[in-house]
């Protein structure tokens with residue numbers, strides 16, 4: 001449970017870190033009836049209220065006590081940026097100890113039969129211990145794990161924004177406006193499975209049918225490949241999607257950009273994925289950042305197809321042309337991307353290409369914080385509170 005200090009030096013309890021049974025217990029310890037927990041959960045996750053004084057069906061005495069002893073996540077937004085097309089929005093959230101993390105909202109208009117989507121890309125740690133060379137967060141080093149409440153708060157921030165002002169794709173008149181979050185991906189700052197307990201707690205809170213009620217199948221946990229944690233996840237009774245940041249099909253190449261590969265080489269990672277599929281019968285997505293001339297050659301395409309062939313239809317490759325602003329890598333051209341994907345198709349490996357988003361607002365993880373901290377050295381930016 002996250003505590004933040006209040007004016008009377010008593011630590012405040014972050015209610016967003018509590019499941020419904022934990023909230024019931026917390027209220028019980030304060031002499032309150034357990035049914036108040038459901039009312040409070042409703043205010044937090046259905047009404048999306050973040051002001052105790054507005055929770056009109058709670059007695060005034062309880063509202064005052066909540067204001068004194070509890071809080072509703074971190075609320076300081078240091079920076080908020082919208083891409084020119086308003087399909088990507090990014091916030092820099094300041095935590096109670098001054099650490100900064102980024103969250104991104106990605107908005108997708110309807111395609112064919114599928115409806116609009118609003119996906120929040122959530123951070124799970126301040127900084128990261130895994131040091132992938134193509135990642136701005138990886139260059140910062142590790143600060144600390146985020147609490148469950150700090151993870152949940154990122155989702156609620158954008159949920160409130162969409163509730164207040166539903167989004168419709170510009171240039172697509174007649175499409176229904178979207179006013180709620182449809183998906184969560186743990187692909188922001190940090191390695192989610194390194195912060196296993198808090199991440200799982202946050203997902204269970206957001207999944208609760210008494211509260212936010214987001215289906216587990218709409219949640220994706222992305223990992224660099226922490227083998228023991230993947231095995232543990234396969235035993236959880238939670239149908240979340242698993243994505244592996246693969247990015248190279250050989251140990252030699254993968255270890256150059258992803259130091260974690262030296263600890264958990266591809267043979268162990270693939271064995272864990274195979275067992276994960278056997279236990280869950282769920283498809284696993286393999287994220288593959290295409291670095292021109294580095295891992296996108298025909299030879300590596302062939303090796304990738306061979307690596308994933310044993311997983312058959314349970315493997316899907318998400319090809320991501322590198323965002324050139326993140327490091328000294330080059331984005332491959334459309335012909336190279338097509339040729340790479342064709343090799344995978346020829347081997348029966350389903351794949352897609354993720355469109356680049358939000359370049360104009362530094363959407364790749366860690367970039368906004370890096371820019372912010374550089375500029376803060378020169379001048380203090382204004383604080384925005386929602």
Ligand code: SF4
Pocket residue numbers: 128129130131132135136137138139188189190191224245365
């Ligand atoms: S890609 Fe993920 S695991 Fe690797 S350094 Fe960046 S945040 Fe950490």
